[in-house]
Every structure is written in structure tokens, then in C-alpha cells.
Amino acid sequence: MKLLIILPVIACIFYAFSEPEYIYETISTNSTEDVDNTEESPSTGIIDNVIAELENTNSSKTEATMSDQTSATDVNNNPTHRNELPKLKRLENNLRVQQSGEKTIEGKVVQENGDPLPGTSVVIVNTTTGSVTDKNGRFKIEDVANNAEVAFSFVGFKTVKKQPEFNKEMVVLLKRDTVQKDLSISIRSNGKTTPENNPIIFLDGKKVPFETLSEISPESIEAIEVLKDKSATEKYGDEGKNGVILITSKEKKIQANDKTTQNKTNQAPTYNGDPIFFIVEEMPQFPGGDLALHNYIANNLKYPDEAKEKSVEGRVYVNYIIAPSGKVDNVRVVRGVDPMLDAEAKRIIEGMPEWKPGKQRGKSVAVSFTSPVDFKL
Known part of the structure; x- marks a missing residue:
């Protein structure tokens, strides 16, 4: 009888250490049905193939680990595999936006004063396709969709969104994004507030x-x-x-300046007996272009110490003539801020190197220019 008692104990030990067989029922879904119900394109077919291949891979991984409950749980809870399908769906949407009829847009980004704005970011909205304007403010983007939207942005300027114009050159104007202050004039009183x-x-x-x-x-x-x-x-x-x-x-002041100008210029202005032009077929160019001109002014600007102490700042407009030889001549301040700042702005313009002269009908001519010089503390 004692020996017979051992038999149930042995049966329990075998049962405890036996390896169970787990059977899982898997249901495969076609994820591409939720992605696109429209006409398929070459890029859509590629994405569908990738998704199908990924599902087959995940299915084979699941079946290979059915014998182990812990391994099956790890596969189902793996965040990398779980997030791959949504990423591919977003990639497919991105490709759809970029699909186009192989059309190209190009143009120029300028500021309010007409100067080009180099370094402007030009991006097709909801895509990673884009470009940056060159030193002349020009840009070019290929393969743009008909229904695309183009965003133009630069630090310190308001972002502009426009529809692409394929049949002509785009000209985009960016305006400065400034905070307007509510200012008012007030006079401090010495305690006597009567009208008298x-x-x-x-x-x-x-x-x-x-x-x-x-x-x-x-x-x-x-x-x-x-x-x-x-x-x-x-x-x-x-x-x-x-x-x-x-x-x-x-x-x-503007009216007074206009009257003075009219009195002094009853005839067209001249330079050494030749007419002065404002717009010519080939405009004068600073050595290195407009960006080099801005850098020259910024690098050579010396803020007067007395103006700093008095917190004087503003924008000085300086007019000058680019002679047929390229020399900078007849420099004068047309709108000043303070005598100290005006003198410094005039000094910078007078010290500029010779330009590439402007030409009209193949002949070098004198061209009038006006440049702003900013003084900011």
C-alpha cells in the first residue's frame, strides 16, 4: 500500500513539468484599405508592398514564437513594430502631396523697400520639399503639385502662404513683423495744472x-x-x-522738401553734363552683390558714443550717385535722425568701394541710389 501511494505523486510531478502546447488564432487585416480609396499611383503601390511585407514579417514572427507565451507577448508589445504602420501611412500621405505633373515654380522674395531677401525659407506645406533663396532673393523648386501650397518665412518677417504660379515668375513680398507700441505725448507738470x-x-x-x-x-x-x-x-x-x-x-517737412526740389529741378538733373538715371537696363552692382553691401554697412558702422549715451537711434536715408566709372559721388543725407548719426551714415557711404557701373543701351551712365542705414541699440 505504501508503494501504491507513490504513483499519484509521480503523476503530479510529470504534469507539473510538462510543456503545454498553446494554440493562437490570428486575424490578418489589410491596413492599406484604410489608407487609400483613390486611384493608385506608383508611389502608393510601393507603400502597399512595404506594408504587406511588414505584415507578413510580423505574422511569421508571431507563428515562430507561439510555443512560448512570453515571446509572443514581447512581439505584441514591441513599440517599434506597433508604430511602423502609422509611420508608413504618414509617409504615403507625404508622397501623395508631393506627386505632381513635374511642374516647376521659381521667383524672387523681396522686402517692402524692393530689396531682395536672401536666406528666406521656401517650403511646400505638409511636405519636406523646399529651398532657400540665394543672395539675389531667388528660388526654384521642381516637381510641385497643382494643389500644393507654398510657405515663405524669414526671421523678423510675417510668414506668407501662396498658391504656386507655374506660368510666370512669382514675386513674393514679405513685410516686417513688428510689435507696435501705443505711444502718446505727455508733459510733466510742476504742480501748476491750471490752463493759465x-x-x-x-x-x-x-x-x-x-x-x-x-x-x-x-x-x-x-x-x-x-x-x-x-x-x-x-x-x-x-x-x-x-x-x-x-x-x-x-x-x-515732406511738402517743404518737395517744393525745394521742384524749385531746384526745373530741368532734369545732370552729372558732369550728362543725365542722371534712376532705372537703367543694367543696374549698378556693389562688389559681391546686395548681401555684400548689407555686410559692408554692418561691419563698418561705428555707433557714435554720444548717441549711445543719449539712446539716439533710427534710420538715416542717404542718396548718392554711381558715376559711369563706378565711383560713389554726390553723397547727401535726404532724411536724417540726428546730426551724429547722419554724419556716420554719410561717412559709410562715402567710403564704399567702386561699383560695377550701370549701363543704358550698352553705355555706362550715372545712376542715382538711396540706401537706408539703420542705427539700433
């Missing part, structure tokens, strides 16, 4: 009520001059005892 103690205001030579000061936009002001004490009373008598504020608007 207010200074008198002159706008473009005309006396205006003191309350008008709050309605004047600072952006429309060209210059402000303040007279007080003796200098005010000598010119305006007792009326100026509380001070005088003389305001000159930009519009007034």
Missing part, C-alpha cells in the same frame, strides 16, 4: 489749443523744439512765459 500755466503749442507754425497735444500721434512728428524762460519770452513775449512747444510734422 500751460505752455503754448505751435503745430507747423500755427498756434493750436493745448488739448490738441494729446491728439497728435508721435509717429507723425518730425521734430519738437521746446523754448522756455528767456528764449521763449524774447520771441513770443508774455504769451511765452510758461514755455513754447514748436512741433513740426513729417507731412510738413
Whole structure:
């Protein structure tokens, strides 16, 4: 009887150490049915083949590991395999957007002042296809779809999206993306706030009520001059005892400049007896192009120390003539900011190397140019 008791124990031991056989039922799905219901293209067929091959590979891996429960679980939980199909679907959508009738777009990106904008990023939206403008602001992209959308972006400028224009050269204008400040003019009071103690205001030579000061936009002001004490009373008598504020608007200055120009230029301007051109068949070119010109100004700019201390900044416009020999001549400031900045801007332009002269009908001629010089702290 003792020996018979051993038989059940042996049976339990064999059962505990036996290797079970697991049978799994697999269901294969055609993932490509959810991807595309439209007409197949060569790129779509390639993606379908890759997806089918991937599914067959995963299926064979699963069947090879059915005998081991742990291995089967690892395959099903592998994030690499689980994410491959969505990646391929996104790749297929990307290829569809890039499919085209082998059309090409090309053009130029410019700023508001007409200067080219080199280094602008030009990208087909929702794809990785794109280009960067060259030193002349030009770009070219091949194989663009009819329904594509092109995005143009540059740091400091507003991004522009446009439909491609295949039959003509595209000209894209990028505007600066700046934060406008809400400015207003205010006068500090010495404690006397009665109307009798207010200074008198002159706008473009005309006396205006003191309350008008709050309605004047600072952006429309060209210059402000303040007279007080003796200098005010000598010119305006007792009326100026509380001070005088003389305001000159930009519009007034422009009108004055236009009248002066009209009086001085009843005939066409000349340079050494020859006419001065503004636009010619072959425009003058700075050595190295427009980008080299910008680099020259930036590298040679010396901000006046006194202007730094007074926090004076702005944009100075300098006019000059590129002579038929390429020499820079007749340099003058047409719109200044401060005498210190104006002098520095003029110095930079006068020190420029000789240009490649402009030509009209094959002959070198004098061409008038105006360049802005920015001073920013």
C-alpha cells in the first residue's frame, strides 16, 4: 500500500513539468484599405508592398514564437513594430502631396523697400520639399503639385502662404513683423495744472489749443523744439512765459522738401553734363552683390558714443550717385535722425568701394541710389 501511494505523486510531478502546447488564432487585416480609396499611383503601390511585407514579417514572427507565451507577448508589445504602420501611412500621405505633373515654380522674395531677401525659407506645406533663396532673393523648386501650397518665412518677417504660379515668375513680398507700441505725448507738470500755466503749442507754425497735444500721434512728428524762460519770452513775449512747444510734422517737412526740389529741378538733373538715371537696363552692382553691401554697412558702422549715451537711434536715408566709372559721388543725407548719426551714415557711404557701373543701351551712365542705414541699440 505504501508503494501504491507513490504513483499519484509521480503523476503530479510529470504534469507539473510538462510543456503545454498553446494554440493562437490570428486575424490578418489589410491596413492599406484604410489608407487609400483613390486611384493608385506608383508611389502608393510601393507603400502597399512595404506594408504587406511588414505584415507578413510580423505574422511569421508571431507563428515562430507561439510555443512560448512570453515571446509572443514581447512581439505584441514591441513599440517599434506597433508604430511602423502609422509611420508608413504618414509617409504615403507625404508622397501623395508631393506627386505632381513635374511642374516647376521659381521667383524672387523681396522686402517692402524692393530689396531682395536672401536666406528666406521656401517650403511646400505638409511636405519636406523646399529651398532657400540665394543672395539675389531667388528660388526654384521642381516637381510641385497643382494643389500644393507654398510657405515663405524669414526671421523678423510675417510668414506668407501662396498658391504656386507655374506660368510666370512669382514675386513674393514679405513685410516686417513688428510689435507696435501705443505711444502718446505727455508733459510733466510742476504742480501748476491750471490752463493759465500751460505752455503754448505751435503745430507747423500755427498756434493750436493745448488739448490738441494729446491728439497728435508721435509717429507723425518730425521734430519738437521746446523754448522756455528767456528764449521763449524774447520771441513770443508774455504769451511765452510758461514755455513754447514748436512741433513740426513729417507731412510738413515732406511738402517743404518737395517744393525745394521742384524749385531746384526745373530741368532734369545732370552729372558732369550728362543725365542722371534712376532705372537703367543694367543696374549698378556693389562688389559681391546686395548681401555684400548689407555686410559692408554692418561691419563698418561705428555707433557714435554720444548717441549711445543719449539712446539716439533710427534710420538715416542717404542718396548718392554711381558715376559711369563706378565711383560713389554726390553723397547727401535726404532724411536724417540726428546730426551724429547722419554724419556716420554719410561717412559709410562715402567710403564704399567702386561699383560695377550701370549701363543704358550698352553705355555706362550715372545712376542715382538711396540706401537706408539703420542705427539700433
